[in-house]
Amino acid sequence: xxxxxxxxxxxxxxxxxAPVALATVAQTLGSTPxxxxxxxxxxxxxxxxxxxxxxxxxxxxxxxAMDTLEDGEARMVTVDLTEPVDGEDKICGGVxxxxxxxxxx
Amino acid sequence: MANSAEIARALLTSAxxxxxxxxxxxxxxxxDVDxxxxxxxxxxxxxxxxxLGGGPLETAVITFAxxxxxxxxxxxCAFTPSGELVEGRRAIEAADAIVEVLVEVVEPAATLLVVxxxxxxxxxxxxxxxxxxxxxxxxxxEDYANAERFPYEAQVIxxxxxxxxxxxxxxxxxxxxxxxxxxxxxxxxxxxxxxxGAGYVGMIGSKRRTRTVLQHxxxxxxxxxxxxxxxxxxxxxxxxxxxEEIAVSVLGEIILVRRGGGAQxxxxxxxxxATTRR
Numbered sequence: 001x002x003x004x005x006x007x008x009x010x011x012x013x014x015x016x017x018a019p020v021a022l023a024t025v026a027q028t029l030g031s032t033p034x035x036x037x038x039x040x041x042x043x044x045x046x047x048x049x050x051x052x053x054x055x056x057x058x059x060x061x062x063x064x065a066m067d068t069l070e071d072g073e074a075r076m077v078t079v080d081l082t083e084p085v086d087g088e089d090k091i092c093g094g095v096x097x098x099x100x101x102x103x104x105x
Numbered sequence: 106m107a108n109s110a111e112i113a114r115a116l117l118t119s120a121x122x123x124x125x126x127x128x129x130x131x132x133x134x135x136x137d138v139d140x141x142x143x144x145x146x147x148x149x150x151x152x153x154x155x156x157l158g159g160g161p162l163e164t165a166v167i168t169f170a171x172x173x174x175x176x177x178x179x180x181x182c183a184f185t186p187s188g189e190l191v192e193g194r195r196a197i198e199a200a201d202a203i204v205e206v207l208v209e210v211v212e213p214a215a216t217l218l219v220v221x222x223x224x225x226x227x228x229x230x231x232x233x234x235x236x237x238x239x240x241x242x243x244x245x246x247e248d249y250a251n252a253e254r255f256p257y258e259a260q261v262i263x264x265x266x267x268x269x270x271x272x273x274x275x276x277x278x279x280x281x282x283x284x285x286x287x288x289x290x291x292x293x294x295x296x297x298x299x300x301x302g303a304g305y306v307g308m309i310g311s312k313r314r315t316r317t318v319l320q321h322x323x324x325x326x327x328x329x330x331x332x333x334x335x336x337x338x339x340x341x342x343x344x345x346x347x348x349e350e351i352a353v354s355v356l357g358e359i360i361l362v363r364r365g366g367g368a369q370x371x372x373x374x375x376x377x378x379a380t381t382r383r
Contacts, residue, residue: 003211010109014109014113024130026133036207037179074143099132099207105108105109
């Protein structure tokens with residue numbers, strides 16, 4: 001699957017001298033909304049391009065991306081979609097490992 | 106060392122126009138391995154951009170990545186620092202030192218070239234567009250090859266089949282579906298495309314008729330190995346009847362060729378109740 005929007009947003013940010021955080025699904029176990037290679041790019045103002053899977057864990061990863069922009073530390077985030085929330089099972093029921101890194105020109 | 110801006114531009118170019126590349130990113134490493142998290146290397150068929158710090162690990166990743174390109178692979182792999190691929194969760198956990206590398210092929214959307222704008226061609230194109238493929242449809246009849254007929258994004262080409270097909274660019278990322286109005290046209294079209302290295306060529310028709318077409322072409326000197334690769338009769342055996350169902354069967358086959366898979370109901374891989382009841 002081409003990720004042109006993410007790559008384009010990355011290029012544009014670098015041309016303007018701005019850093020970005022890139023979250024990439026490194027591995028999935030069980031049933032997950034997106035598969036390995038899915039990407040979300042997060043800018044310093046919190047806006048983002050691309051998706052690593054809708055509601056399931058995306059807010060958590062967005063926060064990690066914002067933290068990464070701040071401290072510059074690349075990290076692996078594990079999102080567990082098997083635990084129930086609000087008494088309801090999360091629909092996905094898998095585990096995703098997501099690599100979050102800060103990139104700058 | 107290539108900078109991030111160069112890498113980003115190269116990724117964008119390959120995603121939009123090609124050529125295909127395998128993007129390799131270090132996503133994890135045990136503490137004792139001297140490699141930077143996030144290190145990136147783009148591996149093209151004939152060159153590199155960026156590096157993973159050299160050494161046997163880099164050499165192993167390059168070899169793996171080159172092999173991944175024709176398979177459209179996206180996979181995180183574990184290597185030892187000395188460049189051995191480690192497979193399976195147990196082996197990875199047991200290894201002393203591991204480097205995790207995401208190898209991901211970046212290339213433009215695949216092209217779906219539909220020969221014949223009839224009911225089946227219309228449905229095949231529609232499903233291809235839904236799957237994110239760049240769709241082109243060729244027919245020599247204006248009633249079947251006009252933009253109004255195709256309510257989705259497609260390049261509609263009206264003209265002589267042989268001429269238009271000769272002109273159409275074909276490579277390993279091109280998937281060709283021959284569903285024209287008759288086997289004479291399909292034969293002509295297959296003659297034009299068979300030896301051009303498409304990722305997939307499928308031709309509709311009964312076993313008997315498609316065999317006749319293949320025989321004609323073989324007798325005329327078309328490469329037999331190339332003819333052997335043609336998927337004909339076309340599609341997965343799912344009992345498809347309507348043009349739309351046939352489109353599902355054809356695109357199912359194309360996904361199978363592209364991604365690999367067992368082409369069975371997933372449930373066949375583990376019949377839980379059937380085995381526990383006994």
